[in-house]
Amino acid sequence: MIKITFPDGSVKEYNEGITSLEVAEQISPRLAKEVLAATVNGEVTDLTRPIIKDSRLVLHKWDDEEGKHAFWHSSAHLMAEAIESLWPGTKFGIGPAIENGFYYDIDPGDHVMTDADLVMIENRMKELSAKNLNFKRKDVSKKEALDLFSQKGDEYKVELIGDLADGTISLYSQGNFTDLCRGPHLPSTEHIKAIKILSLAGAYWRGDEKRRMLTRIYGITFPKQKMLDEYLLFLEEAKKRDHRKIGRELELFTFSQKVGMGLPLWLPKGSDIRTTLIEFLTGILRKRGYKIVATPHIGNVNLYKTSGHYEKYGADSFKPISTPQEGEQFMLKPMNCPHHCEIYNATPHSYKDLPLRMAEFGTVYRYEQSGELHGLTRVRSFTQDDAHHYCRPDQLREEFKSIIDLVLYVFKILNFNEYTAQISLRDPNNKEKYIGTDENWERAERDIIEAAAEKNLETVVVPGEAAFYGPKLDFMVKDAIGRKWQLGTIQVDYNLPERFDLTYNGSDNQKHRPVMLHRTIFGSLERFVAVLIENTAGKFPLWLAPEKAVILPISEKYNDYARKVLELLNNSDICTLIDERSEKIGKKIRDNELKRVPYLLIVGEKEEESGTVSVRKQGEGDKGSMKPEEFAEFVAAEIKKEIAL
């Protein structure tokens, strides 16, 4: 007999060799039907593997990540089986479960996969899953595995096996399909009831752009059709929040092929939002002791040779521009830091002056590959809310913490509650990729980790993601369909102070090297506004709304009164318009609701007589009437509430 401990702490005895599935069956038939995978002593495994010693057991259903993972991973195998049966000779790369669904990278040989094939795959998968095929695991030696896949001609699998240690290799089979796989898998395909093959894309083998491009097929499956329907509905709904669509509908920004791809044109209303954000942040920065600076959009090539950016990124930037006569070369600035370092160098600094916080809304230009461009989130010209903190090494941690505070403050005002904070460290196995001393790196990494901890910031630590000049902390926010975008970032840099020979006089009257922090809060105004649009579906908070209210006269008879109200509100600094069209009130309300105007002010006979406006709040309907002055105060108070924390 063996003892099995459950998550609630209870312990039961079973025969040695019992499987997790059998344990579930003994608990309840219903559980046995729903359970998808198990964790035995901390290791996620198949439900059908025998348990041979005293163990801790966790049974995973759909709601657990582990359950979904096994489900989608098994679905990937099912898809591979379908593909192999449709196009024998297809070679397989890898086919993992992902956050939403799964994919498989395949090499279809001469067959070019198209969307029509996706439907065929989907249908074949449905046929196969209906057969209730069992997933069977087999542990094999490296030689056996190599022989099997060499024989099959699956060169990608052979390459993968080559990297694995003998004794750790397992195969999973279902139906006529066998795959190299660590598992775990579902007991059988019968759980996979709802199947959708979503899309098709190219993907480089092992993520290396120098290697062959395989065909990646994305799919998603669910245990119930209803869940699939809901997921597809969610995707449809999310598309409505796409910032590119809303940006066009609300006339916020546009792109022009004549101007060039990836170069956003801000329309008046979008520009209003942008300006409001800049003014908002500038106010905060002044309070926090930042100095605002301004620098040109170009810089001499030598500036970037000094900074090291030319060597490292010159090829990826826009090519330098030359002067007609003297042959000087200038670059469109890809970042603001070199300029800021020269501002630092313009005046002598004492240890008493530090930290020096230098901020600029700096527009930068970066050559992004054409396929990378994406609405406002990935562009070739964008304005960073950039700042550099020059500080003494002993001030680094406090500076770091103050920036975390600032980021969280701004996120809170904007209701960005679902962000990920990622600490990016250097790859300990590849130290030569980075510059700077071990001592500095260790100190900087420790400072970041501890600063984040002291701020109770929940973080994900990712080694190998640091910038070449220092570790960093990034803040990521999701868009409507769940893609993550990096907004704010805080980076420690020992490199530029060195390259620009930045110094300050210490209390010992010796020259010392300051440490530099790069930081953004919004990241860039373009990306920030994009994420803001997707998070609010264009229903901006009042303080950011380009138009606070629109006055809707019941008929043209009340246009004069409407103009009086308009003047009063605009004088109170509340941006307001009149809808003077000779449309019925219902139509005017509808149109302005669709434009996401926060408040509609209806004026007719009643209001003119009593000197009031009828207030209608976006999405909420009639709020009763008040005097225009009261409305102005009300709006001012609302805005104050929104941006005061």
Add this chain to the structure above:
RNA sequence: GCCGAUGUAGCUCAGUUGGCCAGAGCAGCUGAUUUGUAAUCUGCAGGUCGGGGGUUCGAAUCCCUUCAUCGGCUCCA
């Protein structure tokens, strides 16, 4: 840049296997209407069917090429 898909009016979309002068709704402009909380009616205008080649008696439709966009990959200072 790479793989796949898409490209018809400002926007959303129709346009059978190639065949009269390329259609609709919304938006725009006219005129009527003077309206009480999510769509009043009339008329007009608007398109080199992304661009360029080709096949054909004839191309939005078929082929080639190019540009842009979308979904991914790679990249992201």
